[in-house]
Amino acid sequence: MKVTFKIWRQDKPQAKGAFKEYQVDELTEDMSFLEALDHLNERLVLRGEKVIAYEYDCREGICGQCGVFINGRAHGPHPNITTCQLHMRSFKDGDTIVVEPWRANAFPIVKDLIVDRSAFDRIIEQGAYISAKTGTAPEANAILIGKAIADRAMDAAACIGCGACVATCKNSSAALFTAAKINHLNSLPQGKPEAHQRVLDMTAQMEREGFGHCSFTGACEVECPAGISIANIAEMNARQGKAQLLG
Amino acid sequence: MTLNAKIPEGRLEDKWRNYQTQSRLINPANKKKLHVIVVGSGLSGAGAAATLAELGYDVQCFCYQDSARRAHSVAAQGGINAAKNYQHDGDSVWRMFYDTLKGGDFRSREANTYRLAELSAPLIDHFTQQGVPFAREYGGVLVNRSFGGVQVQRTFYARGQTGQQLLLAAYSQLYKMVRMKKVSLFTRHEMLDLVLVDGKAKGIIARDLVSGALKRFAADAVVLATGGYSRVFRLSTLAIGCNGSAIWKAHKRGAFFAAPSFTQIHPTALPQSSEAQSKLTLMSESLRNDGRIWVPKQTDDPRAANDIPEEERDYYLERRYPSFGNLAPRDIASRAAKERIDAGFGVGRLKNAVYLDFKHAIERFGINTIQDRYGNLFDMYKKITGIDAYREPMQISPAAHFSMGGLWVDYELMTTIPGLYAVGECNFSDHGANRLGANSLLQASVDGYFILPNTINNYLAAALNKEQVSTDHPAFKQVEVEVKQHIDRILAIQGTKTVDHFHRELGKVMWQECAMSRNRAGLERAIAQIKQIRADFWSDVKVTGHSDELNTELEKALRLADFIELGILMCTDALQREESCGAHFREEFQTPDGEAVRVDDLYAYVSAWEYDQGDFKLHKEVLDFEFVQPSVRSYK
Ligand SMILES: Cc1cc2nc3c(=O)[nH]c(=O)nc-3n(C[C@H](O)[C@H](O)[C@H](O)COP(=O)(O)OP(=O)(O)OC[C@H]3O[C@@H](n4cnc5c(N)ncnc54)[C@H](O)[C@@H]3O)c2cc1C
Ligand code: FES
Secondary structure: OOEEEEEEEOOOOOOOOEEEEEEEOOOOOOOEHHHHHHHHHHHHHHOOOOOOOOOOOOOOOOOOOOOOEEOOEEOOOOOOOOHHHOEHHHOOOOOEEEEEOOOOOOOOEEEOOEEOOHHHHHHHHOOOOOOOOOOOOOOHHHOOOOHHHHHHHHHHHOOOOOOHHHHHOOOOEOHHHHHHHHHHHHOOHHHHHHHHHHHHHHHHHHHHOOOEOOOOOOHHHHHOOOOOOOHHHHHHHHHHHHHHHHO | OOOOOOOOOOOHHHHHHHHHHHOOOOOHHHHOOOEEEEEOOOHHHHHHHHHHHHHOOEEEEEOOOOOHHHOHHHHOOOOEEOOOOOOOOOOOHHHHHHHHHHHOOOOOOHHHHHHHHHOHHHHHHHHHHOOOOOOEOOOOOEOOEOOOOOOOOOEEOOOOOHHHHHHHHHHHHHHHHHHOOOEEEEOOEEEEEEEEEOOEEEEEEEEEOOOOOEEEEEOOEEEEOOOOOHHHHOOEOOOOOOOOHHHHHHHHOOOOEEOOOOEEEEEEEOOOOOOOOOOOOEOOHHHHHOOEEEEEOOOOOOOOHHHOOHHHEEOHHHHHOOOOHHHOOHHHHHHHHHHHHHHHHOEOOOOOEEEEEOHHHHHHHOHHHHHHHHHHHHHHHHHHHOOOOOOOOEEEEEEEEEEOOEEEOOOOOEOOOOOEEEOHHHEEOOOOOOOOOOOHHHHHHHHHHHHHHHHHHHHHHHHOOOOOOOOOOHHHHHHHHHHHHHHHHHHHHOOOEOHHHHHHHHHHHHHHHOOOOEOHHHHHHHHHHHHHHHHHHHHHEOOOOOOOOOOHHHHHHHHHHHHHHHHHHHHHHHHHOOOOEOOEOEOOOEOOOOOEOOOHHHHOEEEEEEEEOOEEEEEEEEOOOOOOOOOOOOOO
């Protein structure tokens, strides 16, 4: 099959970017979207041009490194998948496919389709852990956790940190990302001792990084590859309220 | 040079304790004067970096991804083993040790393997404490499941995302230490060479992948935790960026490379569907708990799977290995699949797959139970193939997956270069010629969290009060110049073929001759072919862009240049070992019914290769089996 890619090219963070069009043929429906870009890059190399910079690593939807806007949607036309899980069979022969980087103040562009998501790491740094040192653990089964609680913690913990929630949100809010981590840890007995401080510190960092406020449009949960529910944000807000009260 | 594995004295059960009581300690005030570089942020690297920092060392940690959370440990699905005996099914440290040693076909050290089993239970305690949401029973206790190659249930899991959950715990713990300013983290930095001063590892040269700048980092010890190198096959279950460069560069600077050819081919990946394919997705081995593997009894059967009646299906694993059946170890399951596919019984569009069928499990346990156990795997399968595996069998195929080989390390996890350590998948230590499922998250974690932090002190104690090397030392300058020349040379070629072209060529040769079955003629041919690929690469590759900018094409080229050389060593190693053991199956050494023939008299050793100006010199670490008698590995 043959498609036209309209791709955002931007050499440096400060440079002015622009869309550039590329006709690509010899694609097959079995190819993943990223393999189609690989194919294009090989053609560019042979023509002596610089390759398009885009990110990926695992190519199986778990590392969270891939992620671009495709035809106006985070990770492309389907809900709840990553860019690397998208296949060319989702497009038609002759389609024009517009590809751009995540756009958010807190995610500055590094090059072409690559953005800097280190703001996420800095939110994690503010308390998304249990302050216990290696070697100090009690016997695992000494901490009983009912299946329902364990399952819910797992639901929240499934976040892959790709940033689609931020990219798709009109306010560029990182509420879903932050809530998922807080709820994972704060719902477990291990996370309880530091629960209040964790919520306060992590949400404060979220604001410092320049992410917007959540206005509950629900756009994030539609794109989230890990299927994190927006109910997590309400839960985080409740935890935050409680933490503010109880300090 | 004779290899000294430094195995402590005493009974197996006492060795690790004996070691710890005798190793040198460093007082906390002094630890902060000692600098350690950890290359890698996977389970082994993040675990080591966080724990070393907790102990008080000054740590610098590196990864090539944009965040430490993306290390490929994240992709492990199935689970992690531990001898907790929670299921009351007769498990014990000894049994786990024996299973691992036997699973590895008696090609690993007893002492290391025993320690792996011994430290498994505390590791589950550790991860539970860190908040890993392991699967639980209704009553709140932890659940287990079975994995291949064993008959007890000792695998702990967090839905189908065990690796992700363990890695995120390690990454969080790492960030706790970043916040405390005990770890400096360098993401998007790729180690391109190792710096030695007076024969000791004293630092690295890394490339900042955003600016392209080469940077020098000095330390009192260097720990490599860079993961597996199965991307040498190109198509594999590894991440696209996984590479062998750090260990290869260390090898060229003097670290011996052990058993490079021992590669695990995983039986249950999704089959290749086109030439353009860049990776193979794994379907967790845990599926073999409930799925049954079969092919049609007639070759080139045109019927859809569901139209083939029971009596015309060949459940070949159950037929050949009645006691382990679908849970036969990976090497055996992969080889059996290859045998059926090569004999013309393969299924799927390219006839390169076998069926993995859940029909009976769904009938027996109900669809809800199966959904609960494997829901996300079935979803993933559907996303990629468009097929609903609740209704028709999955199609699966073998794929390159894990490197048992790696840098040779002694009991302290130190390589043959003083001050250079290797942890996790990039070392050769515990798995012998075949790794058991769910033992590798364990090994990576145990290496990083428990072992290295208790052995590195033995070396660093001597480094105290010695003058510390700075990056101004001429050795750093020298290596940096060499790295720069290497990069410039690649960029100057401006040939006619892409990096991927050469990687595909290399992958084909490696898969054909150095994967599931090997023979002398094929390996000799492969070595010649790879040498040709190397010559062609260095005269005809084309890389666009520059070195002083973010250049993904250049990154790929640098990794491939190392893979090509590593490929030659892998084939050399496979050629040298004239026996079949574990994943290493030499066609010349098999029984009439196709089972492996191990030759203990001649090959009960770990091959350890020394780099010798483009050539490789073999050293042997003889394996003494003091406590168990190597037996013929039978899963019949
Ligand atoms: C798909 C899949 C599923 C698996 N499932 C299981 C399972 O269920 N159970 C199990 O026990 N095992 C499983 N394994 C194996 C297991 O996941 C790995 O062996 C283990 O996680 C490796 O951990 P590691 O820390 O050694 O390396 P990785 O997690 O691969 O980390 C490597 C690190 O090194 C860094 N790095 C690499 N090269 C460089 C360089 N040159 N410069 C700087 N940094 C570098 C990377 O950025 C990364 O941070 C699976 C493996 C795969 C591929
Ligand atoms: S490349 Fe890892 S999630 Fe897409």
